Amino acid sequence: MPKTSDARPSIIIEDVGKRFTLRHTQSFKELFIAWTRRKPLASTFQALDGIDLRVAEGESVALLGYNGSGKSTLLKLISGVLRPDQGRVLTRGRVAGLIEVGAGFHPDLSGRENVYLNAAILGMSRSEIDRRFDEIVEFSEIGEFIDTEVKHYSSGMFVRLAFSVAIHTELDILLVDEVLAVGDAPFREKCKAKIRELADERKTMFVVSHDLGMVSSLCTRGIVLRRGKMIFDGPVEDAVAALKESTR
Template sequence: MGEVAVHVEKLSKQYHLRSGGRERYSTLRDSIMNVFKLQRNHDRREGVFWALKDISFDVKPGEVMGIIGRNGAGKSTLLKIISRISSPTRGVIDLHGRVGSLLEVGTGFHPELSGRENVYLNGAILGMQRSEIDRKFDEIISFAGTEKFIDTPVKHYSTGMYLRLAFSVAAHIETEILLVDEILAVGDADFQKKCLNKMSDVAQEGRTVLFVSHNMAAIRSLCTSGIVLDRGEMRFYGEIRDAVQFYGNLVTARDQQETLNVADVGFTNVRVAGENTDGITTGAPFKASCTLHLQVALPGFQLFCILQNEFGEVLVHGHNTGLEAHAAVPGIYQIDVSFPALWFRPGLYSLHFKLMASGLASGKARFVSNTIPVDVTGTVTGEALHGTLTPDLHWHMVGTSLEVHVQESKMARP
């Protein structure tokens, strides 16, 4: 097996559900009553739900692994089991090193205590020694940007301040293994960038990281390997670029199948094509396309093609000008959108289509396609990466030397 930091073998997690779909919990009263009477099985029929099933993988020391999947795929359950918050139904987990987790941001914060007191309380809950917190205290509050309010009870903090401080405490834990779940749900866009930079620093320090996120650009930039979970099963395990591509294809295939069963409107076959079949090159035009399925007539509709960056910020919100009053009969339509060269910096972006309808009997007006990753490749200078756009600028400079101006000035004097 060789040297590994995290070894997971045949890991499974099973939940018992009531027929209504909710997990059954037994109270003390239930336990006492069951001693004196038989359970009525026909009233307590249970089902079984496998949140995880036969998951196996290894993570080497210093490796950053991305865990990818839709909501409900089992990503958070996997991290909770690895961090010992939850126990597996069966399987083996071997951990070699101290484990820290950024799973439930803010767990352990007390609203009546000040920010300073909560840093020490939350740090202790997360396994930090007091000396470690003392050493990192200034760095923690500086990262969170809460220096002016550190002695104020956190009940007076805004939601953003509260989450920033909680994340900052968790992010400064010194552990060999770090488990991270959806850090980009914390704070505004600027703080999310700080979160990404912090995770990048952690990775460069040689620590082992298991990283869960729906942000494919962050996954691509931080991780070297990845696994794809789907309905509790591991569908892919390998290089992160291949994992992201596999996930995009999986989502597209799943949505195509689900869309064919919708009542009114649906999208399938969302694609982007440029010089490469699976992405575009910065500075080059490209096309986006999809198939629109209409089960009912649309008296009027508007189509949009939306392109976002890794932080979810909308970069392009293209509108089908000229079709505002267009009507469509039931059928299958091919939609193609041509983009000029946008000069985005290399990275992973996302694209989806949206349709706004009017006059439907169902009353529904908004229909959205699945989101696909858009891989922008290309070579640009380091300085150009500071901007969102990296256009190939053509510079022209005209002037005369200062000496010429001085000589002309002297000659003009009487």
């Protein structure tokens, strides 16, 4: 593992493993047929295996790997959405995850109510939300619809508001998982600029994206996963090269 700065760690991941059970039947009929033919009803998939790393305060890390490598699983372990089957994950400070944007939104509540609800889920106090509310709405560009129930929003409006809530959270660690692929081009550029602003403020960041140019400009360190194992950890330019090499 490369040496990080002398800053205290924001994230510690020690010998982490995560397994999932894959069911091979979808209905009672399929279950009965598989049972009578003595076929396995489920199997185990090792999503992560022996992941060991530390991330220093203020470090921006790109998490690279092709589909099925374990990137999103690792982010969910760091965010606390999932728990490891082995090892441990420790974080210092408030974690905001742009992983499943809008997961805490309620369709029958207005945009305003959902801002307060989702920001509270992300750990903000009422006074913090009050202070950031106008900024959140302005960034989302849905001002006149803020008191409309979100079930009437277009997908673009929903994503803009959900992203705006998450990105304006009072955070110490930001986890980003491909959310920059959503929304129209001008909004994506505004989101990228906001994330760069947070990087300049020395927020600890873990970024998953297939946009290698973007992660190279945003991150200084790159980690490459392949089939649940860490195969590279070092400067982001070398990580991009290692990712491309891993397909040969």
